[in-house]
Amino acid sequence: MQSSxxxxxxxxxxxTQSVTMAHAQTSVPDYGNMTLEQMRQLTQDDLASxxxxxxxxxxxxxKVSSIDELYQMILNPTQTxxxxxxxxxxxxxxxxxxxxxxxxxxxxxRSIPEALRLAPGLIVREQTNGNYDVHIRGNDFVPPGSNxxxxxxxxxxxxxxxxxxxNNFVGSTxxxxxxxxxxxxxxxEIVYGPASALYGPNAVSGVIHIITRTPDQENLxxxxxxxxxxxxxxIAMRGITYVTPKSKFxxxxxxxxxxxxxxxYYIPSEGKTVTGKQVGAINAAADTTYVSEDFxxxxxxxxxxxxxxxxxxxxxSEALHLSYDASWQQSDAQVVxxxxxxxxxxxxSSTVSxxxxxxxxxxxxxxxxxxxxxxxxxxxxxxxxxxxxxxxxLGYNWQYRNLTLRPGIDANYxxxxxEPYVNEENYEGLINGTAELGTVQTSLRADYMAFNRLRLTxxxxxxxxxxxxxHYNAWQLSASFNLTDNMLWRAVASKANSxxxxxxxxxxxxxxxxxxxxxxxxxxxxxxLGNPDLxxxxxxxYEVGVRNHLWQRVQTDVxxxxxxxxxxPSMGQSTQINQVPTTLPDGFTPPDGTITQQQTQTxxxxxxxxxxxxxxxxxxNVKIALSQNLNATVFATWQQTTVKNYLxxxxxxxxxxxxKTLSMADLMSNPQTIDFTHQYTPEWYGGATIxxxxxxxxxxxxSAYAYSKQTTFYTIKNQFAWVNVNPKIIWxxxxxxxxxxxxxxxxxxxxxxxxxxxxxxMTDKTxxxxxxxxxIKL
Amino acid sequence: MGKIMLVLCLLTGxxxxxxxxxxxxALYVFNIAQNIQWxxxxxxxxxxxxxxxxxxxxxxxxxxxxxxxxxxVVVKPIEMxxxxxxxxxxxxxxxGASSKLEALVPYVRTKPVLVVSDKxxxxxxxxxxxxNASKLEFEIFPSIIKEQGLKVAGSxxxxxxxx
Numbered sequence: 027m028q029s030s031x032x033x034x035x036x037x038x039x040x041x042t043q044s045v046t047m048a049h050a051q052t053s054v055p056d057y058g059n060m061t062l063e064q065m066r067q068l069t070q071d072d073l074a075s076x077x078x079x080x081x082x083x084x085x086x087x088x089k090v091s092s093i094d095e096l097y098q099m100i101l102n103p104t105q106t107x108x109x110x111x112x113x114x115x116x117x118x119x120x121x122x123x124x125x126x127x128x129x130x131x132x133x134x135x136r137s138i139p140e141a142l143r144l145a146p147g148l149i150v151r152e153q154t155n156g157n158y159d160v161h162i163r164g165n166d167f168v169p170p171g172s173n174x175x176x177x178x179x180x181x182x183x184x185x186x187x188x189x190x191x192x193n194n195f196v197g198s199t200x201x202x203x204x205x206x207x208x209x210x211x212x213x214x215e216i217v218y219g220p221a222s223a224l225y226g227p228n229a230v231s232g233v234i235h236i237i238t239r240t241p242d243q244e245n246l247x248x249x250x251x252x253x254x255x256x257x258x259x260x261i262a263m264r265g266i267t268y269v270t271p272k273s274k275f276x277x278x279x280x281x282x283x284x285x286x287x288x289x290x291y292y293i294p295s296e297g298k299t300v301t302g303k304q305v306g307a308i309n310a311a312a313d314t315t316y317v318s319e320d321f322x323x324x325x326x327x328x329x330x331x332x333x334x335x336x337x338x339x340x341x342x343s344e345a346l347h348l349s350y351d352a353s354w355q356q357s358d359a360q361v362v363x364x365x366x367x368x369x370x371x372x373x374x375s376s377t378v379s380x381x382x383x384x385x386x387x388x389x390x391x392x393x394x395x396x397x398x399x400x401x402x403x404x405x406x407x408x409x410x411x412x413x414x415x416x417x418x419x420l421g422y423n424w425q426y427r428n429l430t431l432r433p434g435i436d437a438n439y440x441x442x443x444x445e446p447y448v449n450e451e452n453y454e455g456l457i458n459g460t461a462e463l464g465t466v467q468t469s470l471r472a473d474y475m476a477f478n479r480l481r482l483t484x485x486x487x488x489x490x491x492x493x494x495x496x497h498y499n500a501w502q503l504s505a506s507f508n509l510t511d512n513m514l515w516r517a518v519a520s521k522a523n524s525x526x527x528x529x530x531x532x533x534x535x536x537x538x539x540x541x542x543x544x545x546x547x548x549x550x551x552x553x554x555l556g557n558p559d560l561x562x563x564x565x566x567x568y569e570v571g572v573r574n575h576l577w578q579r580v581q582t583d584v585x586x587x588x589x590x591x592x593x594x595p596s597m598g599q600s601t602q603i604n605q606v607p608t609t610l611p612d613g614f615t616p617p618d619g620t621i622t623q624q625q626t627q628t629x630x631x632x633x634x635x636x637x638x639x640x641x642x643x644x645x646x647n648v649k650i651a652l653s654q655n656l657n658a659t660v661f662a663t664w665q666q667t668t669v670k671n672y673l674x675x676x677x678x679x680x681x682x683x684x685x686k687t688l689s690m691a692d693l694m695s696n697p698q699t700i701d702f703t704h705q706y707t708p709e710w711y712g713g714a715t716i717x718x719x720x721x722x723x724x725x726x727x728x729s730a731y732a733y734s735k736q737t738t739f740y741t742i743k744n745q746f747a748w749v750n751v752n753p754k755i756i757w758x759x760x761x762x763x764x765x766x767x768x769x770x771x772x773x774x775x776x777x778x779x780x781x782x783x784x785x786x787x788m789t790d791k792t793x794x795x796x797x798x799x800x801x802i803k804l
Numbered sequence: 805m806g807k808i809m810l811v812l813c814l815l816t817g818x819x820x821x822x823x824x825x826x827x828x829x830a831l832y833v834f835n836i837a838q839n840i841q842w843x844x845x846x847x848x849x850x851x852x853x854x855x856x857x858x859x860x861x862x863x864x865x866x867x868x869x870x871x872x873x874x875x876x877v878v879v880k881p882i883e884m885x886x887x888x889x890x891x892x893x894x895x896x897x898x899x900g901a902s903s904k905l906e907a908l909v910p911y912v913r914t915k916p917v918l919v920v921s922d923k924x925x926x927x928x929x930x931x932x933x934x935x936n937a938s939k940l941e942f943e944i945f946p947s948i949i950k951e952q953g954l955k956v957a958g959s960x961x962x963x964x965x966x967x
Contacts, residue, residue, distance in 0.1 A: 070827060076864050078835040080964055085828050085940050692820055 033692055057084045058668040060094050085773040087265075093654070094578065100651040101581040107215040107235045107518060109473060109483065110224055110390070110432060111423055114733055116573055119483050119504040120518055121218040121585045121645070125146070127239060131716055132727045134760025134774040135208055136260065136797075137282075138236065138252070141729040143756075144715055145216055145659030146647040149708065150731070151751075151785040152792040154328035154370065155257055156284035156363045157202060159786055162218055162232035164665055164707035165565075167592055168639045170738045171679070172596065174788070175364040177706075180524060181563065181591075183221070183231035184454075187351060189381040189394035190417050192228050194440040194463055195402060197527035202361070203375040203400075204236075205282040205333035205353035209251060209264040212239040215705060218645075219567045219587065220522030222500035223469055223485035226419075226436045227525035230565045230591075240339055241267035243275050253774065253799030257285045265337075273340035284375030286360065289324075291368040292788045297743040299326075308367035309405060315454060315537060320405035324372070327727040328790075331357035347385040356380050362789060369788040372404040388423040397537050408456035408535055410447040415440045430473040434447075438465045442528045453536035456554070461532040465525055471502075479508045484574070491526055494558035496764070500522055511617040523593075524563040530632045532556045555631045561593045584645045588640075596635040596673075602627045636671035636699065641707075655719035662712030667704040674698050678746045682739065707751075708733040725762040730755060738787065752783045772799045828940050829933060830862035833920060834897060836931055836942065839870055839960035840894055842916050844952045849875045850881035852889060855898030863896075886911050894918045901963050902926055914954045927967065930954070934965075 035224050065088050068642070069681035073081060103126060108118040115122050123145045137142035139158035142148045149161045159166070167177040183190060186206060191201055214236050221229040241247070249264040262280040269275070290299040293308055295474040300308065302325030306318030340348040362369055377398025384391040394417045403409035440463045445774035448455030454662030467489030469728035474482045474735045487500040500523060506516035533556035604625045643665030651657045659698060674680045674697075677690045684700055719725045736751040757779055762772040773796075780794035816880040821945045833851075842849075851920050853860040882888040882895075883903060889895050895917055897905060902923035909928045912919060919929035926932050930949040934941045944964040949956050 070831070070865055071869070073827075073831055074834060074870060078839070078960075078963060081831060081835065089938055089940065090826075237853075314926070 056422055058618070060084070060087075060090065062095060064092075070748075089362060095163040096654055097579055097651045100657050101579070101649045102575070103212075103213065105215040106608050107217050107233060109470070110421060110429070111445055114516060116575060117481075117506075117583065118217075119149070119433050119481060119506045119516055120221070120276040121569065121583070121587075123216045123218075123647070125214040127208075127213055129717065130208055130211060130214070130713075131726055132760065132762065133715060134727060134758060134776065134797075136258065136774075136776065137201070138204060138206075138208060138214075140209070140776075141208055141211075142216075142234070143713055144659075144746060145214075146712065147645045147663055148216070148219055149711055149733065151194050153362050153786040153789040154284075154360050155790070155792065155795070156282070156329040157359050159362070160199075160201070160770065161707075162216070163587070163589075163643060163645075163663070164637050164641055164667055165589070167232060167671060167706045167738060168591070168667075168704065169594060169596055169635070169637050170234075170669070170706055171703065171740060173365055174362055174369055174740075175453075177362065177627075177787075179231075180527070181228070182232055182234060182563070182722070183225055183229035184234045184236070185225075186236045187349070187381055188235075188383055188392040189351075189379065189396075189436075190226075190228075190415075191237065193394075193400070193413075193526070194415065195361075195400070195411070195413070195528045197228065197524060197530075200330055200351070200357075200359075200373065200375060200400075202329055202357040202359040202373070203355060203377060203378075205335055205355035205379065206236070206278070207239060207260075207262050207282070207333065209249075209262040209280065210238045210278050210335065212217055214235045215484055217519060218585075219569060219589070220500065220502065220520040220565050222522035223487045223502040223520070224434075224471065225463060226438065226487075227500070227523055227562065228497070229490065230522045230524055230563065231589075238335075239265070239276070240336060240337075240349075241265060241276050243269060245269060245804060249801065249803045250711040251799060253772070253797045255795045257287070257798060259283045272341055274337075276337040277335070278337070279334045280332070280523065282329065283327070284332050285326050286328040287782070287791045287793050289326040291370055293367050294365060294369065294740060294742050294788060296366060297747075302722045306405070311365040311536075313406060315407050317405050317407070319374075321368075324360075327360070329357070329359045331355065331359070336755050345387045347383075349383045351381045353381075353658055362786065363409075366403070366406060368788050370790075371406075372401075373702070374401040374404060375399070388425070390419070390421045390423075392417070392419045393590040394418070405606075407448050407454045408444060411442050411444040411457070412446065412764065413440065413442040428475040429731075432469075432471040432473070433470070433625060434469045436469070438463075438525075440464070440528070453534060456529060456533050456535050458534050461528050462493055463526055463528065465532070466492065476551070477647070479685065481506045487681045491562075494526060494531060494700075499561060499695075505772070514573045516569075516571045516573075519567070521564065521566045526558075526560065526562065528556075530556055531558050533632070549700075550626045550628070555628045555629060557595075557632045560595055560632055561634045563591065563593050563595070565589055565619075566590045571714050579651045580650045584644065586642075588642050591641075592639045593634050593641040595632045597630050598633045600629050600631070604628065610794075635673065637673075638670040639667055640670065641665055641667040649725045656717070658716040660712075660714040662710065664710055666706060666709065667707050668701060669704045670701045671699045672702065674700060676746070679739070682746050682748070704738075705744065706736050710734040725764075726764075727760045729758045730758065731758075736787075740787070749787045751785065751787060752787060754783050755779075756781065768803045770801045770803075772801070773797075774799060806863045826858045826875070828860060829922075829935055830866055831862065832933065832940065832942060833894070834866050834870070836920070836960065836964075837894055837918070839956040839957040840918060840949070841957075843955075844876065844916070846893065849877045849894070850892045851877060851894045851896065852892035853879065853896045853898070854882055854884050854889075855901040857881065859896055859898065879935070879963045882957045884908070890915055890917060891916070892917055894920065897922060897929070899923060902929075903928055913948075913951060914953070918949070918954060931964075932967075941965060 102114045102116045105124045108120045108122045130141045139160050143150045151159045162182050177197045184199045217233045221233050225712050231529050245266050248266045252261040260282040265276040265278045267276045285411040292299050292303050306321040310316045310318040335353045338350045358374045360370045379393040379396040397414045401410040419436045424431045443460040444455040444457050450458045450545045467486040467487050471485035483504045485502045489498045502520040503520040504754045528619040535554040537552045567589040571586040574582045645663040647661040649659045680688050715729040715730040717727045732755040734753045756777045758776050760774040764770045775796050782791040782793040863879040902921040905928045920931045921929035922933045932943040942964045947965050
């Protein structure tokens with residue numbers, strides 16, 4: 027609006043000038059004080075009328091401003107996730123990182139989780155080739171030592187274009203089930219710390235927001251990239267795009283196949299690795315319902331995925347903008363979900379999703395739905411289900427002078443059913459029927475700028491979990507202060523919580539265990555029950571940070587954070603001994619009296635534990651734009667996590683964890699809770715990237731990602747054992763050669779030095795991958 | 805909205821960030837030509853452009869509606885041949901062509917053909933453009949221009965780097 031008026035004024039002034047050329051003028055355009063945008067709007071004709079001396083001054087200023095703007099672009103891109111309105115990263119009231127799609131492509135990252143290694147504060151561990159475990163800042167594998175399923179990240183909200191891709195079954199993000207690939211990314215915005223106030227529950231440790239590309243070249247274009255190595259094949263069509271003045275249309279597709287670096291499997295209960303063929307039987311022995319034939323092939327395939335996406339963007343006027351995405355995906359990955367016998371299992375997914383975003387002036391609306399079929403653990407009944415997730419958000423940015431108020435309302439509905447896949451009557455499944463969850467929350471965010479230097483934001487959310495009926499609230503407060511134009515101090519306090527997950531709330535699985543051979547009259551059963559009264563996991567976080575813009579080319583960000591996570595669920599076991607009537611075969615006449623049997627029922631139920639995780643850490647990040655074609659970043663996080671109130675259930679664990687001895691009897695009568703340093707989260711982790719374009723046709727990108735030693739404990743061969751992950755540095759290099767405007771090739775080495783050490787406990791070695799790729803743009 | 809488009813342009817243009825912005829170079833040539841006097845009576849003015857279609861297009865745009873003094877101007881892409889070059893009043897040499905300037909010099913040294921080269925450190929042409937990411941400047945070689953029979957306006961000497 028403002029720039030149109032200025033343009034109009036500028037044109038009017040120039041017209042006046044040329045008409046009254048012969049006479050002395052009083053209204054000479056002030057080229058010396060023009061902004062970059064104004065300069066860009068001058069036509070060639072305007073410029074040809076400017077006296078040479080002034081033209082020279084204008085060009086000088088233009089070039090300097092362009093460089094400045096370019097550096098700003100590199101160092102300080104804009105993002106909309108932190109405040110739900112566009113602002114430069116420098117001004118974001120929360121710790122924020124933006125990864126630009128072009129930088130991701132140049133770096134050679136082959137997948138979205140791998141690309142997250144380019145950002146500070148992210149712990150990314152490769153489990154099998156192409157499958158990663160991603161955590162923001164830490165709090166991973168708490169409580170430790172229990173089933174590996176608590177290593178899963180259920181506290182980070184991942185979204186694609188405002189559509190949450192969080193799966194509510196166990197509460198986590200299945201990265202292989204995202205229908206898009208790196209070629210579809212415009213940028214990834216990461217916000218650290220609780221953000222439920224703006225994004226609903228499950229934005230506990232942070233938000234990773236993937237924003238897809240909008241085509242910008244007119245008319246019809248197509249771009250395809252294929253890249254492969256011995257272990258990996260991938261082809262992605264970034265898009266067949268078609269652009270008209272008001273509509274943009276993009277079709278993209280991708281296919282990827284990644285092979286594991288080994289084809290055997292580690293079995294913790296046996297403390298050794300076995301071949302693929304042996305796993306089925308081992309798993310069936312661990313859980314009688316497991317179908318061993320389901321684990322009979324594809325031992326070497328780590329990941330196979332397909333995706334097709336359709337993007338449609340419509341901007342009929344400046345006030346209204348609509349965008350719609352529809353996607354289909356199918357995937358099969360060998361990942362860590364829950365330990366049966368083996369730690370790795372196949373997870374298969376096939377989904378269709380729809381996403382609508384409408385922006386009308388200051389109103390934002392989003393409606394998204396995903397429907398699909400997921401088999402979270404192939405072979406184990408109860409983990410296969412059909413589901414539907416619906417999400418909607420409505421928000422309004424109301425601005426009055428220095429105050430912006432944003433009321434909002436969000437709702438989510440999830441429906442999961444295992445009916446088509448299990449025999450409900452036998453309680454074979456986990457849910458044995460259909461389970462529904464729903465959430466509604468209203469929120470209000472206030473953003474106030476005082477004296478142009480101090481910015482205060484506050485957000486409060488009041489929410490209701492429809493199933494189970496529970497209220498919750500979340501909040502976020504921040505203050506940021508521009509000490510100087512180039513220095514911004516910030517302080518943040520926030521609280522967020524998870525939502526109920528299907529398994530924890532609705533599990534209802536019952537198993538008849540093999541009969542006890544010593545007592546023919548006894549049977550045993552095992553029930554896994556959910557707990558609708560479970561309090562959601564909650565995190566409180568306090569953070570201070572400072573951002574500095576130095577010498578035009580350097581931007582630094584240092585943040586110190588302290589977070590406390592409580593209400594961890596843990597499986598509690600209880601035993602009940604019942605006398606139950608014996609089931610007699612048909613036709614058998616019972617003698618006098620009913621025969622009863624002794625039945626021992628073990629019930630495993632999720633309960634809130636007293637366990638707390640306290641994390642203190644510092645992340646520092648430096649971005650340098652040495653020149654237009656050379657830029658670098660370096661980042662590192664130091665952290666320390668303490669787990670408190672950990673209940674020790676056996677004396678071996680007690681001795682290992684505390685160094686003291688207590689007999690089993692003592693422990694039973696006097697349960698001990700202990701505090702210890704959680705060493706599963708690496709004390710140090712971070713990375714560096716350099717991108718250098720020495721000539722127009724050549725781009726060299728090098729990146730490194732590293733973490734320090736990690737130690738945790740697990741039950742190996744039915745005994746307490748310490749498990750280690752060695753420190754690792756991963757070097758990557760991607761060289762791109764632009765042969766012509768429409769053809770480029772690249773040589774991409776991931777983990778150049780082929781450091782094979784395992785990154786995730788009890789999973790695969792992850793070595794180097796050396797790929798060649800080609801991109802064709804038409 | 806414009807800012808977003810700008811951001812997108814800069815993002816997608818990252819490969820082309822090195823391509824010269826001929827828009828401003830063309831304006832400079834236009835202004836330089838206005839400050840130089842050619843000898844004798846000429847009834848049309850031809851600008852020859854060697855090795856740069858972008859530059860030729862930009863110059864054509866400017867001279868569609870403008871004249872040099874009272875002379876209409878024709879802009880045409882030409883080859884690096886003596887015949888083509890000596891038929892023009894002003895010749896612009898693109899980056900690649902500028903490297904071959906030395907071979908050209910003997911043939912134009914005494915002819916009224918203003919040569920504008922485009923390469924840092926080059927001498928032999930009357931005007932040499934310096935166009936990099938952070939600045940656009942031009943060098944003037946008054947002795948070469950004088951030997952060619954051309955006259956430079958004093959004001960131009962104040963605006964360029966005199967060599």
